[in-house]
Amino acid sequence: MTAVEDRRLSPYTGWTREHYAALADRLLAAAGRHRSPAGARIDLPGPASRNGRVSDGLEGFARTFLIAGFRVAGEGGADPGGVLEHYARGLAAGTDPASPEAWPRPDELGQAKVEAASIALVLQLTRPWLWDRLDDVVRERVVAWLATVIGQPYPPINWVWFRIVVESFLREAGGPWSAADIEEDLAVHASLRRPGGWLSDGDERAYDHYTGWALHLYPLLWTHLFDVTGTLCPGSLRHRWGADLREYLDDAVRLVGSDGSPLLQGRSLVYRFAAAAPFWAGALTGTSHLSPGLTRRVAGGMVRHFGAPGDLLSLGWHHAWPAMRQAYSGPGSPYWAAKGLLGLALPAHHPVWTDVEEPLPIETGDVARVVTAPGWLVSGRRRDGIALVVNHGTDHARPGDPRADAPLYARLGYSTATVPPRGFVPDNTVVVLDAGGRASHRAGFSTCYATELPGGVLAAASQGRVRWVDTAGDDSPDHGSGRSGPVVPGPVLTVASVVRWGVEVRLARLDGAPAGPVRLSGWPVSHATRPVTEPGVAAARTPQLRSRVRPLRGFTTADVAVETGTSPLGEWTAIPYVATEGPPGAVLAAIVVLDRGGPDEPDPSLAIAEDGHGGHRVTLTWPDGVTAEAALPAAAS
Template sequence: MPPALPPEDRGRSPYTGWTRDHWTALADRMLSAVAPYRSPGGALIGLPGPASSSGIRSDGLEGFARTFLLAGFRVAGEQGADPSGLLETYARGLAAGTDPHSPEAWPRPDRLGQAKVEAASVALVLQLTRPWLWDRLDDAVRERVLDWLGSVVGQDYPPINWVWFRIVVESFLREAGGTFSVADIEQDLAVHASLRRPGGWLSDGQERAYDHYTGWALHLYPLLWTRLFDVTGTLCPPLLRKRWEEDLAAYLDDAVRLVGADGSPLLQGRSLTYRFATAAPLWVGAVSGAGGQAPGLLRRAASGMLRHFTDRGALEPDGLLTLGWHREWPGLRQSYSGPGSPYWAAKGMLGLMLPADHPVWTAAEEPLPVEVGDVARVVAAPGWLVSARASDGIALVVNHGTDHADPGDACADSPLYARLGYSTATVPPLTGPTTADPIDNSVAVLDHAGRATHRSGFSTVYVRELPGGAVAGCSRGPVHWVDTAGDDTPDHGSGRRGPVVAGPLVTVVSVLRDGVEVRLVRLDPPPGRSGAPSLSWRAVRLGGWPVAAATVPESRSSTGRATCAEAATPELRSRVRDLSGFTRSGVSAENGTSPLARWTAVPWLSTAGPAPLGRVLAAVVTLDRGSAAAPDPALLVRATEDGGHRVTVAWPDGRRSVVAVPAPG
């Protein structure tokens, strides 16, 4: 049995019951759990599991560096008190890992890309714990560490979140007497500036790559850098720091609305195996004082995330984090994922560097936005419509701007980026047939073999707020069939590639209110064609939310005057209902394709044949916690077209939302 956690404190923490004592207890358990896998010299932590594409020596370095983060936060928060001897243990590893003649020598950053990532964690903790570790190392060890870290100087780094790894390393070298390059740091800061987007968001590259890397990397490092290193006024003028503070405040204002009442973060984007690393930007707000959110809200959100995973077995049975989401699920790994990769979750425990008397630990927890009332918001940069209901605590986004691709690209859809919807309670099937033929949260054109089109490369037409608490978004693009059978490139989150067959131009409009989406669809000839005599397809299919359960979810469907389909578990209900043009329905069930549970089911609607070009199809798409037998107020939603490509949605309370389904051009 795992060691018992401290008693809950519902006075200070009325929502989670957790205090700093719970965080320290879990940190200590996580660090103790990796001890049996530490090499004799301490430089490598070789955790069980399949090797990454970088190899087992790199994986051992990763295990060292990422748990070193957690040990550093733990000791720093105690102002150097270290009764367990954590820093002494990691000091042995530093000596062995940086010794080129040691059997445990680390791969050098100038020879292996993954070592560039891990070097940043090493440098960050050396700076954070400098009086208690770096200043006490032997001169020979310090020289070897500086040499190993110094191999990053002048190296190529991809223009994504990786630039911060070099900034951190060279900033440590600058202060510790090593070789560094101001030009490198300035170049990397320029890359970061190029990734800035409206509303405090950052894209992890020039593609539309919006995901948790915005928070656990691109917002984590800048303000931590200005706190830990002497860069203000030289490398970081006051106006630049102020800009970063404003960006973080705007981002966190959105981020706290993307957390479910059960503590789950949004299941979207790559590297989800880092789990509660999603709490990292919250702690940056507390550490820097620049997040604009109350300390009690920051801790409530962060503790909610950590408890969400702990309560669902992420550290069971032996205290190790495995590749997976709640528990181990190898299908979640990407090619760069090794057994030590999940320990980037340590970033989500950054708050431990703050002492026990810091306001973020002493303030009473404050409720999440979804616990105060319903949420409706447009997040312009990723093209997301955000909705959350206090009645069920689910936060969801309808996606009209993110696909991990560029406009006009013709790759397959990445399940974790290009779907029309993501939530804190569902995840798209990540393996199996629907990765090539999307069903969940999709609008797909089916060819005569039943293959579904992909939408990556679409363009965002608009995302906007409407009167009466509704939000609306529109995206459009030529859909395409992609044969990805021959693509064996490493999985870094993007969609697969292969021979492409072009399909029609598809416009999708979403009107979202109180978690209920009215989804409107229009097909037109591809650009440059006045008609479509050479295009042929069988039907148009619209998929709803995927729900997961240990057994096959309950399902029902009907056709005729009330064409609809529904999949329900004891916790969730997903429903799609025709408003105009869909005459067939069903539920697709898959086994073993989700990290949430064994079975996943998705309700869908389709047309009986090729939809007429220029006609608007319409359906209601819902996800809630109602049972299959419970009434659904979304059944009262209606939509009418005025013939001029404007649609009026009538809601059950009598309010109306008017949106355009624009024709091409």
């Protein structure tokens, strides 16, 4: 039976707990049709990952096991679909070395380290209804398989939590574990903490959804589900993590559009509504300051945004899009979206299900916020419902890194309505063109500042030496960073952004050796049909979106690049841009806008002055009298 929308309880989405439960049941039923004979693998259709089909089958098992675990836990052990029995069979076969469906061990295959954590987490969550009812021989085999994580090397990123979770389960199951491993992994987690409750997924400036669906999720679930009191996790650490999550969620709730879309930025976007996981984790562990009604609105809105998917989750966004695959992506990978259904572990009488939905911040007013750690200016207008960030601090690199830009990290802008296309003209950039028309790269830049000015004006700037990189010979696995290759260095580029009313004034200056023309591009808009453009105007429009770049200073040409087959959001993509005809003058400026139409905001006037130290001060004055000053700092020596 199809659940009926309830617009009294859920005035924004219409969805109740029954809708999420029905979605979980559909996903489990569809995946279950691809279960291997002994139940140890979910062999989903699609191209294999670099780890091979056996690993992909384990991934399908472990990630759908999350859905089953949340579903049964929220029902207090009731399992009318009998899903735990299927997974019990799979556990018995997968951990049996003599079985033709034996799983690769975590000490044999890195991906098994990831999936082991999902298995251990669900075994702990559903312990009375599954683990405690397994045969002793099966429990011994599961412990032996999980125990191969002990002492193994783990990359110093979110992966350390996979070992913490597994060894914590082993500890409570009476198996072997290593206090030294957990202490080492907790030290890595501490090194990833950044201001404002944010965490970087490694020592690079890798800010993305892993902050929420991994680096906040696992610590909070660890302290909630496992007995880690005392030396493993002193109370002060638990309080710190809770405070980190609260600060992070206060930012993250502003990074969701009114249509429920999460920000399209960073790697592993095929996990889709897994971005809802930290909101549910806050409710489940009692650490969130968001009200239950707002929690359901933001987390549930993300789940609902992807609608009622077909039988299977594909490698893509709303539908299959093979170009979104990364080296580690297999047919089972999208089922990490299961984390976005964590709320089902909360019983039906919990306030997150019974309270009335409350509006998102972008549904009650315009949003303007500086997020220091990733160097983001977060902005959005209520009339458009699009959350966007202007980026001056994230590139999945370190300052001075010589690699090419990673499109999902190093662009100047990301939003809930656009995604960087895989075409020839990069969106949201300021680039220098060489003699062959190649665009320069900016990854490895340094953040100069990110601040809020009087009048609700946001400002940020970044600077670094651009370069041209020949990446043709780099066939390394795609894990988010930019590609490597022979480098031709270019001039120092300083870019500043001033944002008001959701509109960016983008400023740029080049210092150093003579360079070619400069091109400044805006937001990419995609649709099933060709966007509307005009000759000589840097503007494009679809039925839902409008992207414009208006030159203010130094640019002499305007155009739109139109491409096909380069975006998961539509067959056609248009990117407006302005350019200089040759090497530019001192300071360039343009207005960059993404909206859904409506009246244009008035442009500010510019007054530019040298600061006496090799830099410039730019004063912007809007017709209503609001004035803001932004700096283009002198080029670093």
